[in-house]
Amino acid sequence: MQVSPLQIILGLSLLGPGARIIFDAAIAAGLVVVAVGMRERWNFMPMTGLVMCALGFLIDLAAAPPIANRMGWAQWAGGIAVVLVSWGIIHLLLAAADAAAHRTRAHFSTIFKDIMMLTLWGLIVLVVLRQDFHVDLTPLLASTAVVAVVVGLALQESLGNIFSGLTLQLSKPFAPGDWVSSGTHIGRVQGIGWRSTAIITRSNERLEIPNSLMAKEPLINYSIGLVAGEINIGLSYAAAPNYVREVIIAALANITGVMQSPPPEVYAWEYADSAVRYRIKYWMSDYVNAERLRDTVTTDLWYVLRRKAIEIPYPQVRVERASDRRSMASAEDYALAIMADLRQVDFLHGLRDEELRLLVPGVIVQRFGAGEAIVREHDSGNSLFFIRSGTVEVVATAADGRQIHITDLKPPAFFGEMALMTGEPRTATVRARTDAELLELTRETFGELFKNHPETAVQMGGVIALRMTERRELLEAAPHGDGARNRANWLLAKMRAVFNI
Numbered sequence: 001m002q003v004s005p006l007q008i009i010l011g012l013s014l015l016g017p018g019a020r021i022i023f024d025a026a027i028a029a030g031l032v033v034v035a036v037g038m039r040e041r042w043n044f045m046p047m048t049g050l051v052m053c054a055l056g057f058l059i060d061l062a063a064a065p066p067i068a069n070r071m072g073w074a075q076w077a078g079g080i081a082v083v084l085v086s087w088g089i090i091h092l093l094l095a096a097a098d099a100a101a102h103r104t105r106a107h108f109s110t111i112f113k114d115i116m117m118l119t120l121w122g123l124i125v126l127v128v129l130r131q132d133f134h135v136d137l138t139p140l141l142a143s144t145a146v147v148a149v150v151v152g153l154a155l156q157e158s159l160g161n162i163f164s165g166l167t168l169q170l171s172k173p174f175a176p177g178d179w180v181s182s183g184t185h186i187g188r189v190q191g192i193g194w195r196s197t198a199i200i201t202r203s204n205e206r207l208e209i210p211n212s213l214m215a216k217e218p219l220i221n222y223s224i225g226l227v228a229g230e231i232n233i234g235l236s237y238a239a240a241p242n243y244v245r246e247v248i249i250a251a252l253a254n255i256t257g258v259m260q261s262p263p264p265e266v267y268a269w270e271y272a273d274s275a276v277r278y279r280i281k282y283w284m285s286d287y288v289n290a291e292r293l294r295d296t297v298t299t300d301l302w303y304v305l306r307r308k309a310i311e312i313p314y315p316q317v318r319v320e321r322a323s324d325r326r327s328m329a330s331a332e333d334y335a336l337a338i339m340a341d342l343r344q345v346d347f348l349h350g351l352r353d354e355e356l357r358l359l360v361p362g363v364i365v366q367r368f369g370a371g372e373a374i375v376r377e378h379d380s381g382n383s384l385f386f387i388r389s390g391t392v393e394v395v396a397t398a399a400d401g402r403q404i405h406i407t408d409l410k411p412p413a414f415f416g417e418m419a420l421m422t423g424e425p426r427t428a429t430v431r432a433r434t435d436a437e438l439l440e441l442t443r444e445t446f447g448e449l450f451k452n453h454p455e456t457a458v459q460m461g462g463v464i465a466l467r468m469t470e471r472r473e474l475l476e477a478a479p480h481g482d483g484a485r486n487r488a489n490w491l492l493a494k495m496r497a498v499f500n501i
Contacts, residue, residue, distance in 0.1 A: 052088030056081045083125060090120050161195045164211035168192055178223035179287040182214055188288075202291065222287035226259065229282050229294055233301070234275030236311035241268040244278065244310060251304040252282055254373055257293045259283040274313045303369040335360045341439060344412035345386055347460045355453050362445025368392075368432040377429045381419035382443040387411045390436025396428040408433060417464050420446065 034050060059081040169192060174180050178189050180199065187199030187207055196208040235244055245266040252264040262283055270277040280301075284293055305312060339356045342348050342363075348356065365388075368374055375381055377397055387409055394406040394415065406428060409415060419426050420443055450457045 048088075048091050050088065050092070052084050052091065054088075056084030056086075056088060059084065086120075158195065161211040164215040165192050165194065165197070167215055168197065168211060173219055174221050174223070178221055180222065181220040182209060183217045185209060222290075226262070226283050226285060227287045227290065229284055229290055229297070231280045231294065231297060231301075232269070232277060233280065234272055234277045234313060235305070236313055237276055239276075239310045241276065241278075244268075244276075247304060247308050247310065248278070248280060248301065251300055252280075252297065255293075255296055255300055257284055257289055258297065259285060299369055300372060303367055303372060307366050307368075338363050338439070341386065341388055341412070345414055347464060350459060351456060355449060355456060358449045358452060359441060359445055362441055362448070364440040364442075366438045366440050368436050368438065370432055370434050372432050374430045374432060374436075374438070375416060375419075375426050375428075377426055379426045381416060381426050382423075384414060384416045384420040384441050384446075385430075386414045386439040386441070388437040388439055391433040392430050392436055393433045394428050394430050421461070421464065 174189050176189050176191050180187070180189055185199065185201070185207060187201040190198040190200055190206070192198075192211065193208075196210050197214045199207050199209065201207050245268075248266050249264055252258050253260060258264060259282070264280070264282040267279045267281075268276060269279045280297075282293075282297065284290065302312075335357065338360050339353065342356055342359060343351075348359075366385075368390075374385065374392065377395075388411060390410075392409050392415070394409060395403050396406055398404050409430075415428075415430050416426070418424055420441075
């Protein structure tokens with residue numbers, strides 16, 4: 001009874017010709033059914049392995065007697081069947097190893113897998129040639145060695161990339177998904193191939209860096225933990241470094257994405273020609289947000305420094321165009337413009353010019369960027385804000401801890417009156433929805449007005465109380481009867497206590 005090499009390998013040498021045909025046909029059919037059923041779930045490698053195994057069993061089926069004996073292909077078909085089934089099994093085993101490596105998030109490139117596949121397949125072919133076809137392998141191996149030397153000399157660069165890729169694979173300086181910097185390139189690692197390492201840049205471009213270059217260049221891995229961002233900025237010599245440090249750290253504390261543990265750091269770094277240079281270092285949890293966070297930090301610092309009157313000097317000579325200068329030609333024009341803005345507010349509308357003029361010296365023009373918090377709920381406050389341009393949103397905390405959007409405010413609306421007039425903590429958080437310019441008036445400013453014109457306190461208390469009554473239903477049930485009058489009396493009493501009038 002003629003036995004095929006595949007039967008010997010599988011330990012089925014005792015099967016008769018009929019049993020061999022049934023066995024080969026059943027295995028081939030089963031593999032085809034599995035391949036068809038799993039074609040949408042499995043990737044290329046396991047599908048290729050199943051198809052090769054099925055094809056090998058079909059060829060072994062064709063090598064069964066008596067047909068193969070008459071045609072003279074039994075020996076060839078048996079050898080080819082062994083090669084195909086072995087190659088298919090290798091594909092399946094390597095696919096299983098690949099899946100296990102990805103499941104454990106191990107760093108698993110295609111280099112080892114491809115080398116292992118070619119090596120095992122070559123060994124199987126040599127064994128089949130030697131055992132089934134009785135080929136003398138000595139001349140073949142000698143000629144292969146000569147060819148290998150010639151090919152090695154011709155493909156030095158390619159081989160250098162292959163061995164560099166193996167070095168990267170063994171040393172594991174990064175894993176797929178890590179953000180790395182190599183030379184001038186920054187991106188997220190996709191994987192290591194034979195010739196190059198693929199990264200996806202911030203512009204969503206696939207960049208192939210030769211493995212030899214990747215192994216030579218200094219490599220920075222941003223995915224091993226917290227990542228620091230850094231900004232250098234030059235500020236005026238007139239601003240005290242300790243005050244600058246306090247302002248910047250307070251601003252960074254309000255920026256989402258900037259971690260507070262470890263805390264940001266601000267260093268006075270250098271005395272430059274026109275400014276003191278500072279290094280600002282902050283931490284983030286994920287490098288993927290580095291560019292967006294740097295933009296947010298830079299933008300918010302501009303607004304904060306502008307509000308705090310900390311100048312960012314020009315590097316050499318400051319040149320202003322006539323259109324950039326304040327259009328007000330004199331302090332009187334400026335005072336009239338501020339008075340016109342204040343008169344748009346309802347509870348200041350009835351004040352005389354001499355009464356409004358008392359407020360002008362205490363007016364501070366503030367600019368806030370979109371998303372910045374202007375006042376925070378429960379904080380103490382002694383200033384009132386009038387909206388000159390832009391839009392702000394008012395939010396408050398409900399009993400269950402949820403943030404409730406109260407309203408959006410636009411010119412000539414105002415906010416902060418309760419904290420200013422009564423000394424009570426802020427009752428809501430106000431954020432700039434767009435870039436906004438505000439007029440800020442402090443308690444001391446209104447104190448001068450009330451001392452010189454006590455009757456204005458009564459007028460303002462009545463107007464503010466009415467506004468409180470009109471808006472109270474947003475957070476509590478509306479009172480009945482003379483609630484507005486009672487609220488006005490309570491407010492006036494609080495104002496007299498605060499302003500000592």
